[in-house]
Amino acid sequence: MSRIREVANAGMGRDDILAFWFGESDQPTPEFIRRAAADDLLAGRTFYTHNLGRADVRASLSRYLSNLHGAPIAENRLAITSAGVSALMLAAQLVVSPGDRVVVGGPIWPNVPEIPKILSGQVEVVPLEPAQGRWRMDMDRLLDALTPDTKALVLNSPNNPTGWMLPAEDRAAVLERCRRLGIWLICDDVYERLAFDAPTAPSFLPLVTPEDRVIGTNSFSKAWRMTGWRLGWMVVPPAMMDGLGVLIEYNTSCAPDFVQSGAKAALDHGEPVVTALKAELTAARDQVLGVLRTLPGVEAPSPDGGLYAFFRVEGCTDSVALCKSLIAEAGLGLAPGSAFGPEGEGWLRWCFAARSEKNAAGLERFASYLKAR
Numbered sequence: 001m002s003r004i005r006e007v008a009n010a011g012m013g014r015d016d017i018l019a020f021w022f023g024e025s026d027q028p029t030p031e032f033i034r035r036a037a038a039d040d041l042l043a044g045r046t047f048y049t050h051n052l053g054r055a056d057v058r059a060s061l062s063r064y065l066s067n068l069h070g071a072p073i074a075e076n077r078l079a080i081t082s083a084g085v086s087a088l089m090l091a092a093q094l095v096v097s098p099g100d101r102v103v104v105g106g107p108i109w110p111n112v113p114e115i116p117k118i119l120s121g122q123v124e125v126v127p128l129e130p131a132q133g134r135w136r137m138d139m140d141r142l143l144d145a146l147t148p149d150t151k152a153l154v155l156n157s158p159n160n161p162t163g164w165m166l167p168a169e170d171r172a173a174v175l176e177r178c179r180r181l182g183i184w185l186i187c188d189d190v191y192e193r194l195a196f197d198a199p200t201a202p203s204f205l206p207l208v209t210p211e212d213r214v215i216g217t218n219s220f221s222k223a224w225r226m227t228g229w230r231l232g233w234m235v236v237p238p239a240m241m242d243g244l245g246v247l248i249e250y251n252t253s254c255a256p257d258f259v260q261s262g263a264k265a266a267l268d269h270g271e272p273v274v275t276a277l278k279a280e281l282t283a284a285r286d287q288v289l290g291v292l293r294t295l296p297g298v299e300a301p302s303p304d305g306g307l308y309a310f311f312r313v314e315g316c317t318d319s320v321a322l323c324k325s326l327i328a329e330a331g332l333g334l335a336p337g338s339a340f341g342p343e344g345e346g347w348l349r350w351c352f353a354a355r356s357e358k359n360a361a362g363l364e365r366f367a368s369y370l371k372a373r
Contacts, residue, residue, distance in 0.1 A: 002110055003320055003339035011327040018362045019333035021323075023109075023160060023307055024227040025353040029262070030273050033224060037262035045257040051245040053080025053233075057260045060267040061233055068199075071206040076238045079245070080260060082252040084190050084219025084232035089115050090247055091215045092152075094240060095184045096121045100151035105137055107310070107337065107344035109160045112188060121151070127343045128164050130301040135164035135310075139173065146177045153178060156188035158201055161310045161340050161349040163303020165195060168202035175207055175214075185214045190232075193223040193274050195305040196282055210238050222307065223274050224266040231255055231263050281307065284352040284359055291363040292350075295370055307353040310337070313370070316346045323348065330369040332362055 004021055011017045028034070052058065058075045065073040081087040088111065096102060098120035104113050106125040113123045126142045128135050146153060153174070157166040166174075178185045187204055195201040208214045216235035221227040236244055248254070266273070285302075288309050292300040297314035316322050319336035326332045337347030352359055 004335045007323040007336055010324050011333050016331045017333050020351045020362060021333045021335045023351050025225045026355060027225055029225050033262045033265045036265035037258050040261040041258040049254045049257045051248045051254055053255060054260050057264045060264050064267045069203055069206045077210060077235050079234045080255045081232045081234055082255045083230040084221060085111050087217035087232040087234045091186045091217055092116050092119055093247055095152055101149055102152045103145050103150055104154045107161055107340035108156055110339055112154055112156060125341060128162055134302050135162040139170050143177050146183055148181050150183050152184040152186055154186045158191040158305030160306060161308050163306040163308055165201050165304035171202055171204055171207055187216045189216055190219045190222055191306045201305055220263050220266055224270050229259055231259055287356060288350060288352040288359055295367055307351050309350040309352055310347055312347045319345060319348060326369060330365045332365045
């Protein structure tokens with residue numbers, strides 16, 4: 001069981017808990033997206049669709065990505081998947097065989113390293129570290145980890161849970177190393193629109209050719225508040241599309257027709273939603289980090305993007321135990337850092353994608369808890 005779920009299960013069912021443990025907004029999907037799906041559901045669009053997604057949805061996705069990244073990303077590189085995590089699993093199934101070595105940066109959302117392990121791959125984590133109030137990755141250490149026996153590198157940027165974002169100037173060195181050694185680069189870009197100081201996070205997509213060994217995975221979940229819709233996408237080399245279609249057939253067959261109608265509405269008309277969400281998240285980041293940094297013994301580096309504050313309390317060596325204590329004594333639900341690998345032990349994750357009054361109440365409870373200790 002995920003340690004996030006272990007902690008959440010300890011508090012679920014209690015109406016006095018202020019929960020910040022899951023990575024989602026506390027607001028529902030915008031009405032126009034819900035309406036598009038509901039109208040097509042009521043119209044009877046309940047049948048199978050193409051393995052790779054509806055043609056009109058892939059066309060909208062092609063326009064969206066091409067405009068976003070300033071580079072043509074054709075429909076023959078795109079597939080709609082049943083959730084972003086399904087896209088990650090499909091990417092791993094495409095390239096990872098038993099015994100293959102896979103490199104990831106961490107702390108990291110547990111599904112990222114566990115997927116290669118399910119496929120009997122060997123995972124090595126290159127750690128992110130706090131420095132001068134932000135999260136950093138030692139690029140020399142990352143490049144040194146990309147050895148000739150490495151099958152794939154998985155990069156999540158902006159990162160869950162830290163909010164670290166790969167600097168634009170480091171993309172070329174990573175891509176060159178992967179090209180030279182034939183390493184697959186799998187990009188988990190689910191938070192790319194939630195960069196705080198840019199329209200989008202630096203992406204590899206404008207730098208790659210269709211023939212490069214680069215797979216982009218993404219989701220509708222975060223930027224359009226669509227976590228429960230379970231819909232994502234992939235960008236892959238055109239030569240892999242036939243094989244990917246077969247793989248999707250054996251995994252989920254296809255994404256639901258009416259759900260894809262909601263996705264098309266998001267792609268075609270959702271830019272104001274993304275802009276508004278980013279403004280809300282920027283304010284929430286400033287609110288939560290601003291208070292955490294005033295509390296004695298708390299270290300709270302700034303995230304470059306995403307939904308989370310990843311912070312630690314001096315003396316914490318068991319983040320699960322601390323989270324369960326916060327539930328029992330303060331009615332506060334956070335995610336334990338150890339859920340994101342041993343690199344995260346001692347840290348806590350706060351999803352601040354919530355209304356300001358909820359964040360404020362949670363911060364008050366956390367401050368009172370620390371004072372009582």
